[in-house]
Amino acid sequence: MVSDNPSSLPTTALSPNNQFPDQVENLTFSNVYDTSLDISWQKPFEITGHLIGYELEWYQMNNTQLSLSNRSIIEIEPELTTYKINNLSATTWYIISVRAKTRKGFGAKRSASIESGYPPEMPSPPTNLEIISIEKRSVTIKFSPGYTGKTNILRYIVQIQMRSNNSQWDNIQSFNIEQSKLIIRDLYSNKLYRIRMLAVNIKGTSNASIPTEFFRTKPDVPSSVPQILLAQAINSSAIRVRWMPIATNEWNSISSTGKDIGYILSINDSIGRNIKIEDPLKTEFIFNNLSPANTLFLIRLHTYNRIGMSKISIETIEKTFENG
Structure with missing residues (x-):
């Protein structure tokens, strides 16, 4: 062994x-x-x-x-x-x-x-893979070790597959482990995955185990905001704001009503307005009734979903025109 x-x-x-x-x-x-x-x-x-x-x-x-x-x-x-x-x-x-x-x-x-006297053999893969805990960006699984091949298992290889067209199995972790439970981290939120494992000993690598059923990680707040935020003064009391929508997979949530995802625009005028835009495809908004004229305003954009508001934002500044 x-x-x-x-x-x-x-x-x-x-x-x-x-x-x-x-x-x-x-x-x-x-x-x-x-x-x-x-x-x-x-x-x-x-x-x-x-x-x-x-x-x-x-x-x-x-x-x-x-x-x-x-x-x-x-x-x-x-x-x-x-x-x-x-x-x-x-x-x-x-x-x-x-x-x-x-x-x-x-x-x-x-x-x-x-x-001495025990030549090593190829190992068998782990069995009985089971999901026991699912979080936003991690999952905990347990398994039963397979046949060790008359030797110690050096490490296990964890492979993961995201449910999508032509998705491949990717190696995400290779580790030594004594217990039959592990936490897999750095997953994307609100995505469908399944997992399989391979065992490695000094003789070689086993076949892949039977994979788990597909599971969905928990949703999270949006992971991004638009990369471009443009502001342009229209007159002495109005500013037009434009942006590019974020990718669908960055919302980290499934909209069931059409109003679960969108944008929050804020401007530091005397009112301190926060505008909730309940349309993820919208790319423009106009702030009216700004005062006083010829003032530099800070405009900030967050994304949101039913879990909450994005941790990051994008900002820009723009000055309104002078009066007439």
Whole structure:
């Protein structure tokens, strides 16, 4: 059995100035028998200097506790990226680590645990995905782990699909998890989604799980306002205001009456007017009876829906003409 980077494993931190090599890549095991196994890896992406070799280390791990007895450390030439470890104890857990070395020193270890005699297999995907909580921009799901493939699951991949024409499955999260519940964040409000998951172990990635049913995130206030707000004086007491409508998906709400979404225009005249425009397609309004003449006015535009008013606004200023 195999697990990658167990949380209890000691690691060597990278230097803040990045003078040491990165971790080796793609640490894998093959030909796993009771008393031997083959280990392979790839060079670090970033070496920063001349690679002079690798250090390979292994020792027993008993009852999930690290035991430093029977520790073995060997130096490996830089052109080699495979090694056969012999004389292992049968059906015993080992911690095995590889790290690169330059003249500056060692890079961080890439470590994994494995039980001798148990070659890893491909995992199965999680099952019984269930939505247990839905918010405006997040959802909480629970699931049952699938077959681990005689090894630890390294991480899960979460994929999400928005309900629309020709929508694709997108990878949104890849994470290590101990419990069978997770929160998926950064969703759009008032949208239909469904979710599926994949499991990853050292052997590879499972097929995708059966997806959840489609669910709708809760509505929220509009996420945007018009990008352009133009104001033009008509005479000494009137100003015409124009704007471009926002996109349909930015209203974050479904209008059931035709009056649930729209705009709120305000102007800092002596009355302090706030005008509610109950038409999302309207693009113009005229403020009349402004006073005094030849005055600079501040005009502000918000959007709103049945949840409330947008947190952001757009502003402009315009001066009315002098009297006659």
